[in-house]
Amino acid sequence: MRVLVAIGGNALLKRGETLGIGTQRRNMGDAALALAAIASEHRTILVHGNGPQVGLLALEADAYKDAPPYPLDVLGAESQGMIGYVIEEALRRVLPGSEIVTLLTQTLVDPDDPAFAAPSKPIGPLYDEKTAKALAAERGWSVAPDGPNGKVWRRVVASPAPRAIVEIETIRRLTEIGCLVICAGGGGIPVRAGAAGAPEGVEAVIDKDLAACLLAIELGVERLLILTDVEGVFADWGKPSQRLLKSVSAGDLDPASFAAGSMRPKIEAVRRFALETGHPAFIGRLGDAASILAGKAGTKVSP
Helix, strand or coil: CEEEEEECHHHCCCCCCCCCHHHHHHHHHHHHHHHHHHHCCCEEEEEECCHHHHHHHHHHHHHCCCCCCCCHHHHHHHHHHHHHHHHHHHHHHHCCCCCEEECCCEEECCCCCHHHHCCCEEEEEEECHHHHHHHHHHHCCEEEECCCCCCCEEEEECCCCCCEECCHHHHHHHHHCCCEEECCHHHCEEEEECCCCCEEECCCCCCHHHHHHHHHHHHCCCEEEEEECCCCCEECCCCCCCEECCEEEHHHCCHHHCCCCCCHHHHHHHHHHHHHHCCCEEEEEHHHHHHHHCCCCCEEEEC
16 A cells, blocks of 8 residues: 655654754654554655754854855755655664665745745744744744744744645656655745746745645555644644544544644645545554554544
8 A cells, every 4th residue: 555654843853852963863763663664564655844954954054144045945955855864764774675765856836825925834943932023023034923822933934835746756656666755855845837947946835744645646645644743633622622533524624723833734634635535644643653544543534
């Protein structure tokens, strides 16, 4: 069976941890064990987040004043290579002999997408409100609370909808010959169609769950797994009445009832995949990956 797995930034970096490479390697070592349980049984395509890493790269680029800051498409490409290497390194230890490849992937967006006028995608480190607003004034950023309690803030950037995966046929061929493909990292390098038809980078970050959904549909995979740091999808999240939805119909899910900066794009992704393909999708905790695919943990979203 062909399975597309999207892992969040928590695979490499848990909330509140420093962005050191040692921390990311340790966390990915744990994540690799969960992913290997799936990859050893199924043809697997892996998509990863890059929010913390691309934000750090942006800060590092901005700190060097002898050159203009690198744009977000270039930083996205950097993060794909860096994170892909860390993931490959961990997976090769637990899947010896497997063919694993990281592919720099471009994702086409519409330059007229309204998201460019309303930045919403969080990237980079966490700040308190005062620090975030001071940095916004100093650097011309947009900032917003990250999470329901408003105690931590992050930089937010434009997040246009993914329209097409430029390297889709290359990914398809690599998958067909048995490679475990790591691709569309961070949702893909955001590009638009240039005047000559060749892709041109744009200043944005694409939601990795929506890109994973698009990729899964175009590749015709049978299962989509979105793995994060929560047990699954909860109704009435944050209220005394909250409860885990173990199984739900895609038609019964309303993305607008979930938080825009966290669970909503995941809901949009699994809902669209299930309705368009007729196959189930899943959301759950990374460490439970194999149990989620077996329907024993997390949330199953049926067509």
